[in-house]
Amino acid sequence: MTAIAARAAAELAQRGRVRGVAFRRFYERLLHFGLLGLTLLSVLTTVAIIVVLVKESGGFFFMEGSEVTFVSFFTGTVWSPLLGAKPQYGVLPLVGGTVLVTSIAGLFALPIGLLTAVFLSEYASPRTRMLLKAILEVLAGIPTVVYGFFALTFITPYLLQPLSDRFGTYNAMGAGIAVGIMILPIVCSLSEDALRGVPQSLRDGAYALGSTKFDVTARVVVPAGLSGIVAAFLLALTRAIGETMIVALAAGGLAQLTANPAEQVQTMTAYMVQIFLGDAPANGIEYRSSYAVAMTLFAITFVMTWTGALVLKRYREEYE
Amino acid sequence: MMPTVIQIPSPVDPSAEGATPDRASEPAVSMAKAIQLRGFSAWYSAHQVLSAVDLDIAANRVCALIGPSGCGKSTLLRWMNRMNDTILGARASGSLHLHGLQVLSPDLDVVDLRRRVGMVFQKPNPFPKSIFDNVAFGPRLHRQYGRTDLEELVEQSLRSSALWTEVKDRLHRSALGLSGGQQQRLCIARAIAVDPEVLLMDEPCSALDPRSTASIEELIRELRETYTIVIVTHNMQQASRVSDTTAFFDEGRLIETGETDEVFTAPRERRTEDYVSGRFG
Numbered sequence: 073m074t075a076i077a078a079r080a081a082a083e084l085a086q087r088g089r090v091r092g093v094a095f096r097r098f099y100e101r102l103l104h105f106g107l108l109g110l111t112l113l114s115v116l117t118t119v120a121i122i123v124v125l126v127k128e129s130g131g132f133f134f135m136e137g138s139e140v141t142f143v144s145f146f147t148g149t150v151w152s153p154l155l156g157a158k159p160q161y162g163v164l165p166l167v168g169g170t171v172l173v174t175s176i177a178g179l180f181a182l183p184i185g186l187l188t189a190v191f192l193s194e195y196a197s198p199r200t201r202m203l204l205k206a207i208l209e210v211l212a213g214i215p216t217v218v219y220g221f222f223a224l225t226f227i228t229p230y231l232l233q234p235l236s237d238r239f240g241t242y243n244a245m246g247a248g249i250a251v252g253i254m255i256l257p258i259v260c261s262l263s264e265d266a267l268r269g270v271p272q273s274l275r276d277g278a279y280a281l282g283s284t285k286f287d288v289t290a291r292v293v294v295p296a297g298l299s300g301i302v303a304a305f306l307l308a309l310t311r312a313i314g315e316t317m318i319v320a321l322a323a324g325g326l327a328q329l330t331a332n333p334a335e336q337v338q339t340m341t342a343y344m345v346q347i348f349l350g351d352a353p354a355n356g357i358e359y360r361s362s363y364a365v366a367m368t369l370f371a372i373t374f375v376m377t378w379t380g381a382l383v384l385k386r387y388r389e390e391y392e
Numbered sequence: 393m394m395p396t397v398i399q400i401p402s403p404v405d406p407s408a409e410g411a412t413p414d415r416a417s418e419p420a421v422s423m424a425k426a427i428q429l430r431g432f433s434a435w436y437s438a439h440q441v442l443s444a445v446d447l448d449i450a451a452n453r454v455c456a457l458i459g460p461s462g463c464g465k466s467t468l469l470r471w472m473n474r475m476n477d478t479i480l481g482a483r484a485s486g487s488l489h490l491h492g493l494q495v496l497s498p499d500l501d502v503v504d505l506r507r508r509v510g511m512v513f514q515k516p517n518p519f520p521k522s523i524f525d526n527v528a529f530g531p532r533l534h535r536q537y538g539r540t541d542l543e544e545l546v547e548q549s550l551r552s553s554a555l556w557t558e559v560k561d562r563l564h565r566s567a568l569g570l571s572g573g574q575q576q577r578l579c580i581a582r583a584i585a586v587d588p589e590v591l592l593m594d595e596p597c598s599a600l601d602p603r604s605t606a607s608i609e610e611l612i613r614e615l616r617e618t619y620t621i622v623i624v625t626h627n628m629q630q631a632s633r634v635s636d637t638t639a640f641f642d643e644g645r646l647i648e649t650g651e652t653d654e655v656f657t658a659p660r661e662r663r664t665e666d667y668v669s670g671r672f673g
Contacts, residue, residue: 271517273513273515273517274517274519274520275478276475276478276513276517277513277517277518277519277579277582278519278529279475279478279506280473280475280506280510280511280513280583281506281507281510281529281530281533281582281583281586282503282504282505282506282507282530282533282534282586283503283533284503287533291529291533292519295519295520295521296519296520
């Protein structure tokens with residue numbers, strides 16, 4: 073009796089196992105293709121964006137009646153698409169505005185961010201570190217429109233204008249500092265990761281040779297974490313270049329080629345906001361010009377990311 | 393820097409009397425005795441890892457610290473150059489003299505101590521810099537030498553660590569391209585470049601293959617002419633091969649110390665005999 077029952081049970085289990093294996097295989101395959109599909113989604117989106125950018129900016133350059141050429145676009149120093157009898161499309165003032173604001177942001181955020189990271193990673197007690205990191209995370213969570221507001225209503229009137237009356241309501245300096253504050257948490261937390269990733273054994277080695285804490289930090293930890301720090305800088309600068317809301321609010325709307333941070337400037341991103349908020353009719357040449365600007369911006373950030381990756385790769389090879 | 397060393401005379405331990413600052417009755421530290429411990433105890437927070445150790449280590453000899461894991465030998469080594477300062481809750485009492493320095497004194501210049509006491513770690517830890525910059529790190533730190541001297545000094549240190557012929561054509565290439573054994577010899581070169589008096593080695597061969605181990609052991613025997621060497625090792629054969637004297641620790645106490653030959657062939661204590669013959673630990 074029990075033998076029969078046992079045999080029946082074994083048979084059932086066997087059948088169950090066969091069905092289980094088939095089901096598992098099917099399930100695994102489903103999962104595989106499902107995940108692949110999701111991955112392709114982001115790849116396709118990227119491709120679609122590039123296609124639209126190229127197509128629309130092609131429309132800008134080869135539009136009927138358009139006098140814009142690649143040369144006049146990339147070397148022209150006057151950008152006045154909406155004003156004047158004859159609109160001029162020289163992109164350099166917009167590129168210059170972006171470079172100026174990004175430079176100010178970088179000069180502000182990179183040193184402060186790195187030194188903060190050094191403090192957090194090497195000097196602060198665990199409690200202080202946790203507290204400060206929480207505050208930095210709050211900073212990272214503030215919407216950028218608030219930073220734009222902050223530049224307009226605090227940085228410019230209370231910090232810059234008391235220094236010099238040449239600062240207008242809208243100026244590159246205020247916007248640059250605000251962008252700098254915005255990228256500070258990125259610089260800081262990524263650099264801190266890079267520094268904390270430096271093995272303790274290297275610190276011990278340096279201490280054992282009679283280093284002070286400063287020696288250990290400046291001569292061993294920071295150089296050893298340099299590749300990560302450079303990566304942090306590049307990522308932060310790329311974010312600064314692409315930042316839109318702060319500059320649209322605080323940098324002004326006048327596209328001019330200037331290195332004077334007290335002047336107002338228009339960045340590439342701010343110009344696109346202006347166009348798409350309705351200052352220009354769809355499919356007109358002004359409208360399409362923003363695609364050409366977007367293409368330029370994309371090319372710049374792409375080259376930066378790519379150069380960064382190359383630099384990192386070479387640097388790593390040297391040390392391994 | 394906040395002094396993390398606190399002198400606590402233990403009330404329970406009679407031999408901790410040596411910890412009281414009774415300088416007059418203390419014997420003068422003779423030059424032959426490079427390192428002298430009296431009533432030395434150490435803790436990590438509330439956990440006591442060493443109890444009342446009295447130990448003399450002679451100059452220009454190799455002293456091996458042996459004993460089962462957790463017996464406190466590495467802790468002792470790390471107190472000799474105050475590396476334990478970086479560990480939260482580490483403290484010690486008693487006296488630890490090293491070439492006339494009172495190592496545990498809160499007034500001690502730790503930078504000076506560590507220049508005089510080099511350390512080689514368990515895992516080779518070359519800096520991610522060139523071979524040259526690794527060796528030149530210490531001398532640059534202490535501004536001991538000019539530029540031409542520096543090159544000479546780097547060469548000398550690399551020769552002393554038996555690495556020169558292998559690396560002389562690639563001094564400015566990364567140290568991370570060296571093999572494990574070469575890296576460890578580079579770390580030894582880096583340590584001796586600052587001209588220390590004592591070299592501490594914390595299981596310097598435990599991450600190396602037998603061939604590299606043999607070359608490091610040979611090096612240790614050569615270096616003893618110039619330096620006082622204290623080596624922690626788990627390898628009994630290594631201790632008997634490289635050391636002149638041996639100190640055996642168990643459960644935080646110094647069980648036995650003496651000439652290495654004697655400790656290994658005719659130990660006075662039963663526990664030592666069991667350990668060196670491989671019956672426990």
